[in-house]
Amino acid sequence: MGRKVIVTGGTGYIGSHTVVELITGGFDVVIIDNLYNSDISVLEGIRSITGVTPKFYDYDLCDRQKLDEVFRAEGKVDAIIHFAAYKAVGESVRKPLEYYRNNFVSLMNLLEMMELHNTPALVFSSSCTVYGQPDALPVTEASPVKEAASPYGYTKQAGEIIIRDTMAARPSQKAVSLRYFNPIGAHPTAFIGELPSGVPENLVPYITQTAIGLRDELKVFGTDYDTPDGSCIRDYLHVVDLAKAHVKALQRLLEGESKANYEVFNLGMGKGVTVLEAIAAFEKATGVKLKYSITGRRAGDIEKIWADPSLANRVLGWKTEISIEEAMETAWRWENRLKNKES
Numbered sequence: 001m002g003r004k005v006i007v008t009g010g011t012g013y014i015g016s017h018t019v020v021e022l023i024t025g026g027f028d029v030v031i032i033d034n035l036y037n038s039d040i041s042v043l044e045g046i047r048s049i050t051g052v053t054p055k056f057y058d059y060d061l062c063d064r065q066k067l068d069e070v071f072r073a074e075g076k077v078d079a080i081i082h083f084a085a086y087k088a089v090g091e092s093v094r095k096p097l098e099y100y101r102n103n104f105v106s107l108m109n110l111l112e113m114m115e116l117h118n119t120p121a122l123v124f125s126s127s128c129t130v131y132g133q134p135d136a137l138p139v140t141e142a143s144p145v146k147e148a149a150s151p152y153g154y155t156k157q158a159g160e161i162i163i164r165d166t167m168a169a170r171p172s173q174k175a176v177s178l179r180y181f182n183p184i185g186a187h188p189t190a191f192i193g194e195l196p197s198g199v200p201e202n203l204v205p206y207i208t209q210t211a212i213g214l215r216d217e218l219k220v221f222g223t224d225y226d227t228p229d230g231s232c233i234r235d236y237l238h239v240v241d242l243a244k245a246h247v248k249a250l251q252r253l254l255e256g257e258s259k260a261n262y263e264v265f266n267l268g269m270g271k272g273v274t275v276l277e278a279i280a281a282f283e284k285a286t287g288v289k290l291k292y293s294i295t296g297r298r299a300g301d302i303e304k305i306w307a308d309p310s311l312a313n314r315v316l317g318w319k320t321e322i323s324i325e326e327a328m329e330t331a332w333r334w335e336n337r338l339k340n341k342e343s
């Protein structure tokens with residue numbers, strides 16, 4: 001058996017793709033997920049790709065006793081990758097306390113378990129949302145963290161600080177925070193992908209659901225921004241590239257390569273893409289014409305942001321390999337698979 005990793009949120013979108021990369025990388029994966037925002041069928045998808053069904057606990061991380069049970073049952077755990085969290089920006093504005101309670105209590109419980117059960121390493125899912133609207137682009141890890149625009153964003157900022165301070169008091173443990181830019185696409189096998197609940201808030205699932213006929217048209221939120229075509233700029237990266245970065249980060253933690261016991265990495269392609277360019281990439285990759293119209297700005301949107309991923313390139317030996325067109329093509333394949341499953 002390989003080294004054992006507990007993956008919280010392992011049936012979620014980024015979590016499931018990371019579980020696949022971990023299994024194929026020889027790790028022994030244990031998932032904890034309460035299926036709040038994911039489906040048990042994802043385990044089937046993981047098995048179809050890897051031939052392995054990871055061990056699964058349907059537990060809430062806020063339940064400290066249950067979490068303790070998992071750690072007792074699993075014996076020596078080499079690392080935790082912590083994905084599980086509430087993640088909808090708009091919802092967090094309406095339900096701040098739920099976001100604070102869930103995202104903070106689960107993280108603090110995990111950090112306590114690390115101490116109680118001598119788990120040496122943690123990887124934390126963070127977000128480029130911590131940078132707000134940056135003053136200078138691209139953003140490096142040294143760019144200032146701006147006041148959070150939503151309770152969700154604050155849980156990422158404060159989560160990073162909780163981990164940093166806890167690691168400062170525990171020299172024998174190590175952690176990294178990974179600041180994701182905009183993950184898109186699905187596994188090329190189309191056995192796993194993004195499963196948005198209800199109407200998607202994010203661009204690419206909205207595009208694919210429109211193209212397949214589930215939505216009438218995509219609304220482009222604003223073309224009056226200070227960007228080449230007026231629409232917002234993001235750094236879209238393929239979810240499998242992102243998943244692979246977790247394996248690299250884990251290897252760095254476990255092989256003791258880092259001197260510092262807490263580090264932060266930007267994970268992005270390093271390229272800014274406008275919403276209209278993203279639509280064009282979808283159309284080019286799939287040959288499908290997308291129905292869309294321009295509407296007003298969405299409250300809280302950042303005008304433009306993209307990553308300087310050179311630290312991750314250099315230190316983790318990681319870089320993105322999949323183009324936005326290929327990413328769109330995999331997202332489309334996944335949407336079609338979902339449709340075929342239902343019909």
Ligand code: UFG
Nearest residue numbers: 127128129201202203204206219220221232234275298301
């Ligand atoms: N967009 C549209 N129409 C849509 C959906 C999105 O035009 O129907 C635009 C948005 O205005 C934005 C871009 O597409 O310009 C990307 O929007 P997403 O919602 O896909 O992604 P965001 O960058 O807004 O949000 C993502 C994550 C958040 C995270 C944030 C950090 O979803 O969890 O990045 O910047 F906080």
